[in-house]
Amino acid sequence: MKKSIIIFFTVLGMFLNAQNIKTKRGIINLDGIPVAKISSKSNEYIFMDLKETPLYTIQFIDKSVVDSVRDSYIRINRVYNREKSIDLDYISPSAFSGEEKSAVYTSVKGLKIIDNKGINVKALDELFANVPKRKLDTKTKEAYTIRTKIDKMNIEVNKVGEILSNGVPVGYFTNLPVSFGSDDTIMDKTFVDIEIYDAKSKYIGKYITTTKQLKTAGGKSFTLYREMSGRASILKYPTYKAIAERMAIMDPNFIKVQEKVSVGPVVKETTH
Structure with missing residues (x-):
């Protein structure tokens, strides 16, 4: 009662x-x-x-x-x-x-x-x-940690398939589809996997276009864009840059953080 x-x-x-x-x-x-x-x-x-x-x-x-x-x-x-x-x-x-x-x-x-x-x-x-701290779930916290690492690498992929970190060549893609160069995203489903090598031509891993799966030489695997999160819809196709970034996280030895080389002002010497 x-x-x-x-x-x-x-x-x-x-x-x-x-x-x-x-x-x-x-x-x-x-x-x-x-x-x-x-x-x-x-x-x-x-x-x-x-x-x-x-x-x-x-x-x-x-x-x-x-x-x-x-x-x-x-x-x-x-x-x-x-x-x-x-x-x-x-x-x-x-x-x-x-x-x-x-x-x-x-x-x-x-x-x-x-x-x-x-x-x-x-x-x-x-x-x-007194700004209250945001309450991020574990998945989002991990994503921000990865994002910080990726941002420091400053990865780009040029028109010939080279992977650059802060302007320094660190690797390259092979078996690129016909659409490469005209499209940043990988939409083609090919029977030959896109492979990734480091600057010394050491095999790092591959991207399987039919399953959107990355596999490292060491056996790690990751499926890109498998889940939806948040209110907006996810991208259906990854970019070459996104693949290089994820591979760099999966294999920490692939890309070391390269600091940008800054050059000071050029001073012309004068003869006395």
Whole structure:
């Protein structure tokens, strides 16, 4: 009996404390009371007080980190103080909520910068002073670690199939399809695998076009674009650059980070 009474009052408390958040014609209402206004331009949402004074913006970012892993978050900026913007996680009332609903819901429930009195500028400034850490899942964290390594390598593939790291030749592709040179992506399904060698012509691995699978000489394998992650659809076909990058991660001995060589100003010697 006691247990059922506790459950009843817990549910009742949740019901009484629940806020009814609605946005209609650009006006944000909490429990039927107008508290703020919102307008949008592209994927950026501008939050204003009821006098239509812009106070902050929320922009939705959805980007590819590496392979099929994507990261979705929001970028907040204060209109009255644009010294810095901050990237944060956002929450949605449901899986089918659009960006506007998610922006409003995050402002009210997640960040608590909108309450029944309107936009709380003090809470907004406090948010910028003490930026909460993003809660990334393991897969996304690993993807960012890989992305950092890849960015340091600065890999490019030139028109003859050479692989360069920071401008230095480190390897090359063989068995390139006919479309190479005219298309950066590998769309052809060929019976001959595309092979990768290092600068000393040591075999590193291959890309199997029929299965989108990479295999190293050491036996490691990885399937590109196998899963979907985030809101955006994944690429169907990998680029030569993406293959070289992934192979460099799979075989750490393939490409060592090459620092760019910087040349100082040329000084012409004068004869005395």
